[in-house]
Amino acid sequence: xxxxxxxxxxxxxxxxxxxxxxxxxxxxxxxxxxxxxxxxxxxxxxxxxxxxxxxxxxxxxxxxxxxxxxxxxxxxxxxxxxxxxxxxxxxxxxxxxxxxxxxxxxxxxxxxxxxxxxxxxxxxxxxxxxxxxxxxxxxxxxxxxxxxxxxxxxxxxxxxxxxxxxxxxxxxxxxxxxxxxxxxxxxxxxxxxxxxxxxxxxxxxxxxxxxxxxxxxxxxxxxxxxxxxxxxxxxxxxxxxxxxxxxxxxxxxxxxxxxxxxxxxxxxxxxxxxxxxxxxxxxxxxxxxxxxxxxxxxxxxxxxxxxxxxxxxxxxxxxxxxxxxxxxxxxxxxxxxxxxxxxxxxxxxxxxxxxxxxxxxxxxxxxxxxxxxxxxxxxxxxxxxxxxxxxxxxxxxxxxxxxxxxxxxxxxxxxxxxxxxxxxxxxxxxxxxxxxxxxxxxxxxxxxxxxxxxxxxxxxxxxxxxxxxxxxxxxxxxxxxxxxxxxxxxxxxxxxxxxxxxxxxxxxxxxxxxxxxxxxxxxxxxxxxxxxxxxxxxxxxxxxxxxxxxxxxxxx
DNA sequence: ACGGCCGAGT
Numbered sequence: 001x002x003x004x005x006x007x008x009x010x011x012x013x014x015x016x017x018x019x020x021x022x023x024x025x026x027x028x029x030x031x032x033x034x035x036x037x038x039x040x041x042x043x044x045x046x047x048x049x050x051x052x053x054x055x056x057x058x059x060x061x062x063x064x065x066x067x068x069x070x071x072x073x074x075x076x077x078x079x080x081x082x083x084x085x086x087x088x089x090x091x092x093x094x095x096x097x098x099x100x101x102x103x104x105x106x107x108x109x110x111x112x113x114x115x116x117x118x119x120x121x122x123x124x125x126x127x128x129x130x131x132x133x134x135x136x137x138x139x140x141x142x143x144x145x146x147x148x149x150x151x152x153x154x155x156x157x158x159x160x161x162x163x164x165x166x167x168x169x170x171x172x173x174x175x176x177x178x179x180x181x182x183x184x185x186x187x188x189x190x191x192x193x194x195x196x197x198x199x200x201x202x203x204x205x206x207x208x209x210x211x212x213x214x215x216x217x218x219x220x221x222x223x224x225x226x227x228x229x230x231x232x233x234x235x236x237x238x239x240x241x242x243x244x245x246x247x248x249x250x251x252x253x254x255x256x257x258x259x260x261x262x263x264x265x266x267x268x269x270x271x272x273x274x275x276x277x278x279x280x281x282x283x284x285x286x287x288x289x290x291x292x293x294x295x296x297x298x299x300x301x302x303x304x305x306x307x308x309x310x311x312x313x314x315x316x317x318x319x320x321x322x323x324x325x326x327x328x329x330x331x332x333x334x335x336x337x338x339x340x341x342x343x344x345x346x347x348x349x350x351x352x353x354x355x356x357x358x359x360x361x362x363x364x365x366x367x368x369x370x371x372x373x374x375x376x377x378x379x380x381x382x383x384x385x386x387x388x389x390x391x392x393x394x395x396x397x398x399x400x401x402x403x404x405x406x407x408x409x410x411x412x413x414x415x416x417x418x419x420x421x422x423x424x425x426x427x428x429x430x431x432x433x434x435x436x437x438x439x440x441x442x443x444x445x446x447x448x449x450x451x452x453x454x455x456x457x458x459x460x461x462x463x464x465x466x467x468x469x470x471x472x473x474x475x476x477x478x479x480x481x482x483x484x485x486x487x488x489x490x491x492x493x494x495x496x497x498x499x500x501x502x503x504x505x506x507x508x509x510x511x512x513x514x515x516x517x518x519x520x521x522x523x524x525x526x527x528x529x530x531x532x533x534x535x536x537x538x539x540x541x542x543x544x545x546x547x548x549x550x551x552x553x554x555x556x
Numbered sequence: 557a558c559g560g561c562c563g564a565g566t
Contacts, residue, residue, distance in 0.1 A: 021557095053557050086558040122559040129560095157560040188561040219562035247563050254564075281564045313564055348565085 020045060024054050030063050037072070046072075049081040056084070060091030066100075080113030086120050093127035101127045102136060118149040125158035134166040153179065157186040164193020184214040191217065195224035204233075219247045226255035246274045250282050257286025262295070280308060285317035293321035297330065312348035315341075319353040323360040331361035352381045359388020379410050383419050390423030398423040399432050412444060418451055425459035433459045450476075454484040461491025466500055482512045489518060493525045501525045509541075516547050 020040055027033045037055065045051045052072060059069040073079065073088055085108045092101035105124055108116060121144050128137035141159060144150050156179040163172035172193040179186060187210040194203035207213070207221045218241040225234035234255050238248060249272030256265035269275065269283045280303050287296035300318050303310065310318075315338050322331045335354060338345070345351050351374055358367035371377065371385050382405040389398040402420045406412065412420075417440045424433030437456055440446045448456075453476050460469035469488050473480050485508050492501035505522040512518070519542045526534040 050557055057558070081557095083558050088558095090558065117558090119558050124559095126560065152559090154560045159560090161561065183560095185561040190561095192561070214561080216562040221562090223562065245562090250563050276563095278564050285564075311564090316565090 020051055021054060024051070024058060027058055027062075030059065030068070033059055033062065046075055047077060049076070049084055052076055053081070053083040053087050056087045056091065060087070060094060064095045066091055066095065066097070078113070079111075082114050082117055082119070085111075085114060086117075086123075089120060090123040093123040093130075096127070096130055098127045098131050098133055098136065102140075116143070116147055116149075118152040118155055121147075121149055121152075122154045122158040125155070125162050129158070129162040129165045132166050134162075134168065137162045137166065151180045153181045153183055153186060156180075157183070157189050160186055160193065161189040164189055164196055167197060169193050169197040169199070184210070184212055184217055188214070188217045188220050191220050191224070195220065195227060198228075200224050200228045200230070215241075215243060215245055215248075219245075219251060222248060223251045223254075226251050226258070229258065231255045231259050244273075246272055246276060246279060249273070249275075250279050253279060253282040253286070257282060257290065260290050262286055262290050262292060277308060277311060277314070281311075281314050281317065284314055284321075288317045288321040288324070291324065293324040296321035297325070310341075310343075312343055312350050315343060316349055316353040319357040323353075323357045326361050328361045328363060331357050331363060335363075335366065346375070349380075352378070352384065355381050356384035356388075359384050360391060362388075362392055364388055364392060364394070377408070379405070379413065379416060382410065383416050386416075386423060387419050390419070390426055393427070395423040395427035395429055399429060402436070412440075414446055414449060414452070417446065418449075418455065421452060421455035421459065425455050425462065428459070428463055430459060430463045430465070450478060450481050450484065453480060454487055457484050458487040458491070461488050462494060464491075464495050466491060466495060466497050470500060470504075482508060482515070485511070486515075486518065486521075489521045493521050493528070496525065496528055498525055498529060498531075513545055514547055516542065519547060 020036065020043065023036045023039065024033075027036055033055070040046060040048075040051055040055065056069045056073060059072070060066060069088065069091060073084060076084060079085070085104070089101055089104055089108070092098075092104060101124060105116065105120065108114060108120070121140065124140055125137060125144075128134070128140060137159075141162075144155055144159070149155050156175060159175045160172050160179075163169070163175060172190060176182070176186060176190045187206060191203045191206050191210075194200070194206065203221065203224050207217065210217065218237060222234045222237050222241075225231070225237065234252065238244070238252055241248065249268050252268045253265045253272070256262070256268065265283060265286050269279060272279055280299065284296050284299050284303075287293065287299065296317060300310070300314070303314075315334075319334060319338070322334050335358065338350065338354065343350065345354070351370060355367050355370045355374070358364070358370065367385060367388055371381060374381060382401065386398045386401050386405075389395065389401065398420065402412070402416075405416075417436060420436050421433055424430070424436065433456065437448070437452070440448060440452070453472065457469045457473055457480075460466075460472065466488070469491060473484060473488060476484075485504055489501060489504045489508060492498075492504060501522060505518055508515070508518040519538050523535050523538040526532070526538065
């Protein structure tokens with residue numbers, strides 16, 4: 001849009017009765033700003049530094065599109081006013097345009113009539129902090145000293161924040177200790193630095209020492225405790241703090257969700273003032289991660305009806321919930337919703353979640369298409385595909401995909417091996433399973449976990465290699481868990497091995513006497529060989545111990 | 557008139 005066409009929308013004569021600064025202050029959108037801009041031009045205010053500064057400041061805060069305010073800046077013929085420059089630098093920083101921010105800053109340095117001052121640096125440093133650009137940040141720190149603005153409390157606080165965020169905790173502390181003046185913001189930035197560095201004790205020490213706290217200080221300390229799963233301390237501070245905002249509540253929602261206490265998370269969500277996207281996100285992802293996918297989906301729909309627009313984080317949570325439910329229809333709806341939304345699919349693992357959801361819900365064609373189109377396929381997406389193929393009976397393809405993954409230069413981890421071994425055991429691919437198990441140890445130097453052994457026992461057992469499975473179980477460096485023995489008992493049933501079955505059942509009755517499944521399996525083994533007397537012995541033992549059979553379990 | 561701190565994930 002040209003400058004002229006932006007201005008031509010101005011038609012409201014009553015606007016001209018008010019002063020330009022008050023008109024500017026009333027603007028809440030870019031179009032209304034355009035109207036006031038027309039008025040500024042009409043009254044010859046384009047060279048009024050005061051007005052233009054206010055204008056640029058407002059404009060950059062209302063829209064991420066900076067072409068408009070930049071144009072307005074360049075129409076100032078003598079921009080020898082530091083306010084104008086500082087405001088535009090802030091605008092670039094605000095919208096994560098570090099490189100533009102820095103290059104504009106250098107133009108300012110080269111400019112004859114104007115130079116950086118203590119107002120220039122905080123937003124510049126903040127831009128570095130946002131992008132964890134430590135090198136650029138250090139260079140700017142040097143210029144801060146050169147321009148003699150290092151004693152300013154805003155500048156100092158921004159540097160403490162920068163070094164803290166970049167995990168340079170010693171630098172952060174040095175700047176903090178050498179500051180001439182410290183306020184709540186400086187202290188809070190330092191506390192966040194310690195939390196980032198994993199030192200919640202030092203963070204709390206500073207929190208207790210600081211002379212004056214504000215809302216952000218309390219919230220920083222609460223989120224620090226939440227991050228270290230110290231929910232008791234977080235709750236104590238939450239109860240003590242003089243006033244709370246949506247951030248305080250969201251921290252508690254997040255904390256309870258991480259602790260698996262979704263009832264409390266929900267309570268804090270309901271109590272929270274000014275609930276926003278992050279509040280919804282914390283609760284929805286909490287449900288998705290705590291095995292309550294239906295609740296996650298319900299909340300997403302409620303969110304829609306309240307006209308809260310979801311972002312990448314939320315749809316990823318939603319898709320993870322769908323993956324757990326495995327409902328193809330729901331997955332299709334979510335897929336089309338996400339695909340036609342204005343969300344950036346390249347951001348925040350959206351593509352990986354889409355692949356995962358489609359694979360696990362049985363839409364392998366769609367999953368494959370998305371997977372093949374991914375710009376860079378990582379371990380997680382490969383595993384999603386392998387798992388999807390395995391769930392839907394195509395372990396043969398899963399095996400070749402695993403091999404392709406290695407050919408593409410990725411290094412499988414313990415999760416990847418769990419996935420492929422599970423696939424092999426599902427489809428009885430004994431040879432391949434053993435090959436993967438061996439390569440896991442010999443090639444990738446991984447130590448098989450109990451779960452990996454359980455997969456192998458299951459695989460060998462199902463294939464009738466009961467003796468090998470039994471030997472593997474006994475050779476395990478760690479004590480096998482009940483599920484591993486249970487897998488072998490199931491295999492004994494499948495292959496009617498009474499002798500081994502009895503031995504394993506006896507062990508299982510000791511490890512988990514209340515698990516009905518083990519009794520059922522043993523009884524099934526007896527029944528299959530017509531040993532009805534033994535069947536009734538097992539059933540009696542079960543009722544003696546008060547074990548309830550699981551409804552729907554077959555007895556024969 | 558222009559500036560810094562607290563929230564979603566590993």
